[in-house]
Amino acid sequence: MYSSQEYIQNATHRGRVLIVDDDPLNLKMLHHILRDDYDVFIANNGKQALNFCKKEEMPDLILLDVVMPGVNGLDVCKCLKSNESTEDIPVIFITSQNTIEQENMCWVVGCTDFIPKPVNHLTLKHRVRTHLMMKRQAELLKKYAWRDGLTGVCNRRYFDEHFKKEWRRCMRSVAPLSLIMFDIDYFKSYNDTYGHLKGDTCLCRVAETIARRPQRAGDLTARYGGEEFAVILPETSLQGAVFLAKAIGEEVQALNISHSSSAASKKITLSAGVATVIPDKSTQPAHLIQDADAQLYRAKRNGRAQVCSTLNESNFVYVNSIPFTNHL
Numbered sequence: 001m002y003s004s005q006e007y008i009q010n011a012t013h014r015g016r017v018l019i020v021d022d023d024p025l026n027l028k029m030l031h032h033i034l035r036d037d038y039d040v041f042i043a044n045n046g047k048q049a050l051n052f053c054k055k056e057e058m059p060d061l062i063l064l065d066v067v068m069p070g071v072n073g074l075d076v077c078k079c080l081k082s083n084e085s086t087e088d089i090p091v092i093f094i095t096s097q098n099t100i101e102q103e104n105m106c107w108v109v110g111c112t113d114f115i116p117k118p119v120n121h122l123t124l125k126h127r128v129r130t131h132l133m134m135k136r137q138a139e140l141l142k143k144y145a146w147r148d149g150l151t152g153v154c155n156r157r158y159f160d161e162h163f164k165k166e167w168r169r170c171m172r173s174v175a176p177l178s179l180i181m182f183d184i185d186y187f188k189s190y191n192d193t194y195g196h197l198k199g200d201t202c203l204c205r206v207a208e209t210i211a212r213r214p215q216r217a218g219d220l221t222a223r224y225g226g227e228e229f230a231v232i233l234p235e236t237s238l239q240g241a242v243f244l245a246k247a248i249g250e251e252v253q254a255l256n257i258s259h260s261s262s263a264a265s266k267k268i269t270l271s272a273g274v275a276t277v278i279p280d281k282s283t284q285p286a287h288l289i290q291d292a293d294a295q296l297y298r299a300k301r302n303g304r305a306q307v308c309s310t311l312n313e314s315n316f317v318y319v320n321s322i323p324f325t326n327h328l
Contacts, residue, residue: 014039015132018059020049020076021094022068030063030094033121034128046071050079053086061132066095066106074109081110084165088138090131094119148223150200151207159222159230164285166218166234171279178233178241178276179292182210182248185269185304187227189261202257202268203227209251213244230292238276238309245272245307253305264304271299274309 017038019030027042034040041059043049046068053059062080066073073093080086093106093114106114112131115124146158154162163179170177184190184206191199210229211221218234231248233241249270257268273296277288291310299308 015061016041016057016059017061017063017128018043018049018052019063020044020046020068020073021063021065023065026065026094030119030124033119033124037125038128038132045069046073046076049076053080053089058086059089060135061090061092061128063092063094063128064111066093066097066102074105077106077109077111088135090135092127092131148207151204151223153207153211153229154220154222156222156224159220159224159232162220162222163232163289166220166232167279167285167288169218170234171281173235174278175235176237176276176278177288178236178238178274179288180231180233180241180245180248181224181273181289181292181296182229182231182245183271183296183300184227185264185271185300186259186262190259190268193259193261205255205257206252206268206270209255210248213248213251236276238274241274241276242307242309245274245309248272249305249307269305271296271304272307273297273299274307276309 015038017034018041019027019034020043021027021030022045024044027044031040031042041052043052047070049062049064050071053062064073064076073095077091077093080089080091087110090112091110093111094117095102095106095114096117097103097106098116103114113127115127146154146161148155166177169175184202187199187202190202194202207221207223207229210231214221214231214233216234218232220232222230222232224230231244233244236244249272252270253265253267255268258266259268260266262269273292273294275288275291275295277283277291279285279288295308295310299306302308
């Protein structure tokens, strides 16, 4: 189910449309048709269009001329569809090309639709509205397919996809990638003592607390399985990740959720394992997960309600174990 807030946000979102054409009259005409319904941006050539799509706020849809000097429309579309950050932007060709071969090339490079010149104003409005609506629906469906049904945070499937994406990005930028693995201490005993309904409520409150802290682009909180949660922290040092893990652990304790059957405390606590690596071709993403998981189990062996961490750098291994304050 979509929340009412998400419906409102999608209903009030005007949509960002980028028009790409080397003819000033065409740009003016298309801008005039769409400006009352959308936030409209223009580019005079293919290079400008590609540069615009590198911005943080990318267009929701692109109207693209086929024949342009320099980088033509077909090359622009091909480039957009080969980039994972822009591949889902609908591209509608505005074209005077009318042969079967030319039409087929538009489909081959990945366009969503095409509108022949001269443009029918009503056709343009309907095509743009339809493809924007379909894009938003697809985004919502994807969002809910990747969300854990109980806690509302991302699920394991989305974690796997996002983790690989951030691994590649950190490899390209030679930046550290940190991973925190959390486990709710003695959660089976909690369910046995208080029942599964209260167990579900506990999971939701803990998930909300964990997800509240990571706020930067690329940060991700996911339910990894059962009572285990993972936090991906791109471009974050070991020290920064340990600090965050400790802060989250203390915030969970501050919830004061009673847990009379816990051997670590009389309230809900977390154990955490942290690992950091600068990805390169000699390492695999699975190694970072294994390292963080190993540190989590070390925290549990050491008495729980604490953070254990490791950082592999050259031939040195730095290990740290930090109990949460006032956890007894």
